[in-house]
Amino acid sequence: MSMNEPPAGAPGLFGAWFAALRAWSGLRFVQLQPAAEAMKGFLLKPLLIPRDRVLAPVLPAKSRSGAALMLVIAIMTFLAGLTAGAVHLVADASRDWSRAIAREMTIQVRPAPGRNLEADVASAADLARRQRVIEEVRVMDRREGEKLLEPWLGTGLDLGDLPVPRLIVLRLANGPAPDLAGLRKALAERVPNAILDDHKLWLSRLKAMADTLVGIGLLILTLVLVATALAVAFATRGAMAGTAQIIDVLYLVGAEDSYIARQFQGHFLRLGLKGGAAGALAASAFFLLAGLIFGRGARGTALEQVEALFGRFTLPFWGYLSVLVIGVLVAVVTGVVSRVTVYRTLRGMEQAQ
Amino acid sequence: MANFAERDEGNLPLWPELAEPDLVRFENVGLRYGIGPEILRDIDFSIPAQSFQFLTGPSGSGKTTLMKLVMQTLKPTRGRVTLFGENVSQHSQAELARLRRKIGIVFQDFRLLDHLTTYENVALPLLVQGREEASYRAEVIELLRWVGLGDRMHVPPVILSGGEKQRAAIARALIGQPALLLADEPTGNVDPGLARRLLRLFIELNKSGTAVVIATHDLALMDMIDARRLVLAEGQLHVYE
Numbered sequence: 001m002s003m004n005e006p007p008a009g010a011p012g013l014f015g016a017w018f019a020a021l022r023a024w025s026g027l028r029f030v031q032l033q034p035a036a037e038a039m040k041g042f043l044l045k046p047l048l049i050p051r052d053r054v055l056a057p058v059l060p061a062k063s064r065s066g067a068a069l070m071l072v073i074a075i076m077t078f079l080a081g082l083t084a085g086a087v088h089l090v091a092d093a094s095r096d097w098s099r100a101i102a103r104e105m106t107i108q109v110r111p112a113p114g115r116n117l118e119a120d121v122a123s124a125a126d127l128a129r130r131q132r133v134i135e136e137v138r139v140m141d142r143r144e145g146e147k148l149l150e151p152w153l154g155t156g157l158d159l160g161d162l163p164v165p166r167l168i169v170l171r172l173a174n175g176p177a178p179d180l181a182g183l184r185k186a187l188a189e190r191v192p193n194a195i196l197d198d199h200k201l202w203l204s205r206l207k208a209m210a211d212t213l214v215g216i217g218l219l220i221l222t223l224v225l226v227a228t229a230l231a232v233a234f235a236t237r238g239a240m241a242g243t244a245q246i247i248d249v250l251y252l253v254g255a256e257d258s259y260i261a262r263q264f265q266g267h268f269l270r271l272g273l274k275g276g277a278a279g280a281l282a283a284s285a286f287f288l289l290a291g292l293i294f295g296r297g298a299r300g301t302a303l304e305q306v307e308a309l310f311g312r313f314t315l316p317f318w319g320y321l322s323v324l325v326i327g328v329l330v331a332v333v334t335g336v337v338s339r340v341t342v343y344r345t346l347r348g349m350e351q352a353q
Numbered sequence: 354m355a356n357f358a359e360r361d362e363g364n365l366p367l368w369p370e371l372a373e374p375d376l377v378r379f380e381n382v383g384l385r386y387g388i389g390p391e392i393l394r395d396i397d398f399s400i401p402a403q404s405f406q407f408l409t410g411p412s413g414s415g416k417t418t419l420m421k422l423v424m425q426t427l428k429p430t431r432g433r434v435t436l437f438g439e440n441v442s443q444h445s446q447a448e449l450a451r452l453r454r455k456i457g458i459v460f461q462d463f464r465l466l467d468h469l470t471t472y473e474n475v476a477l478p479l480l481v482q483g484r485e486e487a488s489y490r491a492e493v494i495e496l497l498r499w500v501g502l503g504d505r506m507h508v509p510p511v512i513l514s515g516g517e518k519q520r521a522a523i524a525r526a527l528i529g530q531p532a533l534l535l536a537d538e539p540t541g542n543v544d545p546g547l548a549r550r551l552l553r554l555f556i557e558l559n560k561s562g563t564a565v566v567i568a569t570h571d572l573a574l575m576d577m578i579d580a581r582r583l584v585l586a587e588g589q590l591h592v593y594e
Contacts, residue, residue, distance in 0.1 A: 060468040245464065246466055248426070248464070249464050249466060249477070250477075250481060251426055251450075251453070252424060252426065252453065252458050252464075253453070253454075253477050253478040253481055253525070253529075254450050254451070254453045254454035254478055254481055254482065254529070255450060255481035256446060256447045256450040256481075257446045257447070258447075259481050259483075346446075
């Protein structure tokens with residue numbers, strides 16, 4: 001056999017490629033000679049075998065079931081990554097909405113018999129302006145108020161005869177919370193037909209929605225991890241059944257349970273790392289692509305709705321980091337579950353003897 | 354009982370039984386599967402150090418099962434098994450693995466791992482012990498040359514002929530320098546000429562101090578040398594000196 005030489009007759013380009021590959025991979029090529037009479041007439045294909053110092057894994061590195069499991073792990077990681085990213089987007093959007101709403105309050109002045117609405121609006125606005133933490137007081141005129149009703153009542157109606165309340169929008173400055181109780185008391189004394197709305201109800205609903213979405217996301221992540229663990233457990237048992245003769249030989253040459261478990265753990269950890277990396281990369285690519293599409297301006301009603309819900313649809317750094325962590329977590333779960341399954345199966349075999 | 358080790362009679366210990374305890378001792382051992390009848394019963398025998406013996410009996414008499422009991426990959430349902438002076442009935446898997454490393458075993462169907470090279474197959478017992486390859490590489494190559502596979506060490510077993518596979522399997526059994534070599538029908542898949550050569554190889558090993566037990570029903574092979582015979586018949590073991 002000729003080692004560390006390109007096959008005879010290799011063209012120059014191939015020879016250079018061969019030398020580069022050999023230098024990069026630390027592997028050597030071995031051209032096997034025809035081995036037996038039965039093989040006469042056939043030149044065995046050049047086999048790539050590891051350098052002597054790098055022994056082959058005790059378990060066969062490649063199998064169809066291994067490839068299928070890697071695909072399952074990749075899909076699971078992709079779904080888990082999408083879930084984690086979506087949770088980040090919703091949580092961020094919810095936080096933005098909360099901030100925006102929390103910095104605003106509204107005074108609603110309703111028409112009342114025997115009272116001058118315009119004077120009441122002016123009084124209420126005056127009371128609001130006396131609050132130090134309110135940096136802007138904007139009185140919405142009657143036409144603006146009527147426009148807010150258009151989505152419910154339609155356009156082209158004469159709302160002049162309807163007692164449409166007037167709104168005053170208060171924008172809060174950053175800093176200490178306003179004295180809402182004092183403002184409410186003053187309004188009740190001077191403008192009894194005015195109501196101060198601090199949007200607490202909306203905030204609590206938003207928080208509840210965001211918490212629910214995060215909870216659902218975590219539940220999906222847990223289910224994905226459990227499903228992955230179950231798939232790995234079944235695959236490990238299948239692999240053990242398929243390599244029963246190898247396990248038998250390992251026992252007979254003096255291997256301990258821990259050695260055999262390490263072999264399976266290493267085998268499945270490699271599959272988990274590959275599948276997890278593929279799934280995490282795919283999920284990251286999805287969010288990058290979505291960010292690019294929405295970043296260039298959403299087109300179409302559906303895209304606009306998504307943008308309205310998720311904002312710019314741009315996953316923050318922590319979002320990508322969590323997708324990466326999920327990939328690693330899936331790989332770790334794969335390794336640990338395979339190890340535990342091997343131990344339990346070996347114990348079962350031992351008790352069955 | 355034949356002993357092929359070249360010993361200096363003057364150096365023999367006064368109490369050999371005490372100086373060299375039996376490698377294997379079975380006392381009143383029985384084995385049954387589930388609630389079925391006992392397939393092996395009242396097995397009493399021992400394998401002294403440096404001894405050479407045949408284990409024989411008709412097909413299906415339990416020769417391989419008895420070897421599995423020796424290797425403790427099967428547990429007896431009754432009786433006591435002592436390996437290297439240790440009662441193994443309560444031994445953990447790790448303790449059994451430690452004892453198995455003192456035993457080499459060769460199978461009729463070789464049981465080489467097809468995805469490994471011949472070199473890696475032979476090195477397997479040392480690999481599972483966690484030894485660094487650098488510490489045993491020269492030993493493995495030397496042993497492979499000794500069994501005539503020096504030029505076949507980097508090919509997978511599927512490339513090897515039957516005789517080469519058997520020699521690789523023997524090399525794997527010997528690489529750990531076992532005190533006891535068990536060979537289960539080692540000549541079952543080879544021609545008579547190779548069978549004789551393999552027997553000579555086992556005799557050489559025995560001369561170097563390894564106890565050898567060959568399971569076979571090849572009468573011609575057993576007639577070639579005068580050795581103790583353990584005969585299994587109808588679940589019982591009969592010893593013929």
